[in-house]
Amino acid sequence: MFIFRSVVGKLWLTIIGLVGVVLLILGFFLVNYMQNYFSQANDQSHILEKLALKFSEEASNHMFNEEFYQLSNELLGFQDARMLIISTDMKEMELPISKSSELISFHASNFYTAAELAPVFAGQTISKPVNMPGKEKFKLGSDYLVVAVPLRNLQGNIVGATMIYQSLQSLEATQKYMLKLFIYVSIVGFLMTTFFAFFLFSRITRPLQRLKKAADLITMGEYGTRVPIQSKDEIGELAKTFNHMGQKMQESIRALSQEKEHLSSILRSMTDAVITLDANGFVMLTNPQGEKIVQEWSEIEWSEDDEETRRFRKPDTALGDWGLTSFSNPYSSPIPVPLIPLFEAVVDESSEAATKLHVQNGVWSVAMTPLYTSDQVRGAVAVLRNVTEEERLDKLRKDFVANVSHELRTPISMLQGYSEALLDDIPSTPEESKELVQVIHDESLRMGRLVRDLLDLARMEAGHLELVFREVEVDPLIKRMHRKFSVLAKERGIALSASLPDEPLILLRGDEDRLEQVMTNLLDNAFRHTAAGASIAVKAESAVFKDKPAIRIEVSDQGQGIPAEDLPFIFERFYKADKARTRGSSGGTGLGLAIVKNIIEAHYGSVKVQSQLGQGTTFTIFLPCEPKIA
DSSP: OGGGGSHHHHHHHHHHHHHHHHHHHHHHHHHHHHHHHHHHHHHHHHHHHHHHHHHHHHHHHTTTOHHHHHHHHHHHHTTTEEEEEEETTSOEEOOOOOTTOOOOOOOGGGTOOHHHHHHHHTTOOEEEEEEOTTSOTTSSOOEEEEEEEEEEOTTSOEEEEEEEEEEEOOHHHHHHHHHHHHHHHHHHHHHHHHHHHHHHHHHHHHHHHHHHHHHHHHHTTOTTOOOOOOOSSHHHHHHHHHHGGGHHHHHHHHHHHHHHHHHHHHHHHOSSEEEEEETTSEEEEEOHHHHHHHHHHHTSOOOTTOHHHHHTSOTTOOGGGGTSSOOSOTTOEEOOGGGHHHHHHHHHHTSOEEEEEEETTEEEEEEEEEEEETTEEEEEEEEEEEOHHHHHHHHHHHHHHHHHHHHHHHHHHHHHHHHHHHHTTOOOSHHHHHHHHHHHHHHHHHHHHHHHHHHHHHHHHTTOOOOOOEEEEHHHHHHHHHHHHHHHHHHHTOEEEEEOOSSOOEEEEEOHHHHHHHHHHHHHHHHHTOOTTOEEEEEEEEEEETTEEEEEEEEEEOSSOOOGGGGGGTTSTTOOSSTTOOOOTTOOOSOHHHHHHHHHHHTTOEEEEEEETTTEEEEEEEEESSOOOO
């Protein structure tokens, strides 16, 4: 078996194997393509029949909708197909044609006669391939597959036929494709054979050149030089013997390299920023996150009069002392200004230190540790973490607790005071006792509304709001809200009106209960700020939102209005535009508009407000008729 260990034998066997592989690949592609081509017509006919039935069903629902036919032909154009509509009396409907499609336009009479369409008008589906030799002879698409299915109206009666024709690849194109495929595969096979032949020839001389170069390097003292062993022939045995000389040295170098790579991988994978500083305050080493911080903070102009700079530097420390104005080492950067006082403390005291830095709009948590060499501090390593989001959430938590405490303080004080009055028998008459009990009851209801609204808002902001989507008719919803508030409007002497269009307003996906909650909150606000003798109007109509069909709902009042400086904040929780208003039993919780905004955004819509002092307020809601499905 010497031939298998010889270089010449290996080269010969490799070339023979490559030729065989090329032939196998070519045969596989040829057989596979021919099988797919001859089975294409049957598969395409079945698929086109199902496609025609689907479009015919939709055409029944959009009989005279030009936009539907435009969209249908555009979609079919991507598959080199087109739809035709013909009535039972052989009159063809003029349909819009997609401008992007290059398919040739035909008429129904080019494919079927009246006699051939008779089974379709009787309820059958027919299909056949058609050849059009007179249409663009040298262009693909002279063969077509045509399918005709019955077209029914909404009552189920056959009023015509839906016809779809699709281009098929011609035999001439198939032959050209097979010829191109053969040429490409032959070229690739020739190149692969030539490449591997030269590659194997080079393997004979290249190892000898590497051995010579490695010998020269070893004579210069580079004992870690290695020659790769790529074969088991005579040259491979020579390389194996040569490499044995530096085995022990290679093991030591490999161990050091692995340790270095391990440390580098840890630094690169850390999400925190790591910055290593020398004793002079220059950056020696950073991970990618630390390098980004050094670059960003170095671009900030730290002036002597800058309040932030004064806070980050000792009063008697000049920027030039740290090389921030100029430095000669081209391979290091100066320490970022915000880290100067912490670095001074760590170097001077030789101990760890930690702090939080406010740089522009960000908050950073910094921990710095000294680096030692023979009991001397030779620098420091700083680990920085961006805690801006944590600080923001903590502030939100504190603000939330403060707001809730403020909202609960008044009703709890009133409950305590009036209940103590009842316990001390202060009321002298049953009417006074009943009045105190009524106040206690109203305040308890107010606290209940506050807790309920807080729970709803918390679920909404956490993304846990459960919406029951179904088709919603907006007209009955508006009418129901009008009836619901009519009694209150009559009691307060306010004119309440509702305006609806003649055509029905329908949301395909909406939560009717949540939308009723939105209308209730808006109308509650309107009644709370509208005096007797004024009017409140609710209006719903069709509109366009983000270039798609939508429904616009407006709630307008002639109340006191909202100051312009308060308009950007009215949808924030607990925000009160009227700072001086009292909060009685009918007062709001300060969460209604925040809940409205969250519910509308959950329906992929938007809510806006327009208001002027003394002239009233108008809330406008846009709800898309067909919102996207999350």
